[in-house]
Amino acid sequence: MNILIKDIDIIPVNRKDEILKSTNLYIQKGRISHIGNLREDIKVDKKIDGKNKLLMPGLINSHTHLGMSLLRNFADDMNLTDWLTKKIWPMEAKLNGEDIYWGSLLSMGEMIMTGTTSFCDMYFFMDEVGRALENSGMRGVLTRGIIEDPKNPKEKLNETKELYKKWNNSLNEKVKVMVAPHAPYTCSPEFLIKTIELSEELNTGIHIHLSETKKEVEDSFKLYGKSPIKHVYDLGMFNSHTIAAHCVHISDEDIDILMENNVYPVNNPASNLKLASGFAPVSKMLKKGIKVSLGTDGASSNNNLDMFKELNLASLVNKAVDLEPLSVPAIKAIEMATLNGAFALGLEKEVGSIEVGKKADMILIDMDKPHLYPKHNLVSAISYSVNGTDVDTVIIDGNIVMENRELKTLDMEKIKYMTEKRTKDLLNR
Ligand SMILES: CSC[C@H]1O[C@@H](n2cnc3c(O)ncnc32)[C@H](O)[C@@H]1O
Numbered sequence: 001m002n003i004l005i006k007d008i009d010i011i012p013v014n015r016k017d018e019i020l021k022s023t024n025l026y027i028q029k030g031r032i033s034h035i036g037n038l039r040e041d042i043k044v045d046k047k048i049d050g051k052n053k054l055l056m057p058g059l060i061n062s063h064t065h066l067g068m069s070l071l072r073n074f075a076d077d078m079n080l081t082d083w084l085t086k087k088i089w090p091m092e093a094k095l096n097g098e099d100i101y102w103g104s105l106l107s108m109g110e111m112i113m114t115g116t117t118s119f120c121d122m123y124f125f126m127d128e129v130g131r132a133l134e135n136s137g138m139r140g141v142l143t144r145g146i147i148e149d150p151k152n153p154k155e156k157l158n159e160t161k162e163l164y165k166k167w168n169n170s171l172n173e174k175v176k177v178m179v180a181p182h183a184p185y186t187c188s189p190e191f192l193i194k195t196i197e198l199s200e201e202l203n204t205g206i207h208i209h210l211s212e213t214k215k216e217v218e219d220s221f222k223l224y225g226k227s228p229i230k231h232v233y234d235l236g237m238f239n240s241h242t243i244a245a246h247c248v249h250i251s252d253e254d255i256d257i258l259m260e261n262n263v264y265p266v267n268n269p270a271s272n273l274k275l276a277s278g279f280a281p282v283s284k285m286l287k288k289g290i291k292v293s294l295g296t297d298g299a300s301s302n303n304n305l306d307m308f309k310e311l312n313l314a315s316l317v318n319k320a321v322d323l324e325p326l327s328v329p330a331i332k333a334i335e336m337a338t339l340n341g342a343f344a345l346g347l348e349k350e351v352g353s354i355e356v357g358k359k360a361d362m363i364l365i366d367m368d369k370p371h372l373y374p375k376h377n378l379v380s381a382i383s384y385s386v387n388g389t390d391v392d393t394v395i396i397d398g399n400i401v402m403e404n405r406e407l408k409t410l411d412m413e414k415i416k417y418m419t420e421k422r423t424k425d426l427l428n429r
């Protein structure tokens, strides 16, 4: 379908904080084919009026656990260790594939409705997440989270291989598959090496939790005499493209390792605040040229998947922590949520900014809301005033998946009903 968006303001993101005012954008065969004045005779299947709207790249949630929306508001006000071991892991042991399918659909509906077009998920029953992705029309990286099981060390590695064979580059290349050892505290060094070897065999990336809490770092020094980042670096992990969720408690030496090895840290501000884990030294990493992106983590530690909230928090928290208003400026936070996310997912040539030739993943924001007047500065509006429910239209891979806030691919009423039903059932298992 050829789509023409007329008279629209655009934040392209790849041109610092430059804004294109009242221009036109033309989409052909799923890609942005022209921005600016257009010939009269172009073929248009669908015209969108861009007046009073703002167009920007779709947001990229670089670290999440989609199935965890089933456990939203289920275990709160706890630290990570208690939360995982006392509440989450016992409940996750009871989840089945159908639960994950409906939980992931719920998450995808919420993400589309708040402007996210791509994600990187780490969970289990990932075939079901693939099925949900196919129905929703989203773009995503699927990673089977692996907690080592010494009794059956090969099972989850084989699941990852199967997942890769079935889904990698499928659905018009909207799906990628990576290898996901959960964390250095749930995988032995020997097993981590096996996951690294698998990523090399499949020629794909790694997705892992690293240095999330002070306890994790202290335990790592006790066990291995080094930080989690130095530990996995010494094992050879960073020879593969690595997405490292959290990186909260990191030293200057750790930051240098991340920089020298082109590691992609993901900042999850809401989850880190809520689990009382701390806050990552984001501005220090950005200053070194590290492409820090943003994620929500799961809906059980956040407790929502609205990336505009993460973008806002990233900018605000870092200013307060550094006592420096320019710590993470508005446009940097937007870049973290878009282009840097594309780098993390290995998709920077295809998505993450509004450029001719890139795939048409974009969102239109309704700027005719009271909290968005007056319009002094559109970049500031996105960082400090917009929230996810201001997103009006979402386009992924050139397909309109939401228009005027109406979802085109998903039946949200059915999804809400099914998740409610499955959650009640889960509590009685
Ligand atoms: C084995 S699939 C992924 C695994 O990760 C757990 N998880 C969710 N949030 C976090 C977090 O912030 N740190 C570490 N682990 C987390 C999730 O519950 C799954 O068990």
Ligand SMILES: [Zn+2]
Residues within 6 Å of the ligand: 063, 064, 065, 209, 245, 297, 298
């Ligand atoms: Zn996580």
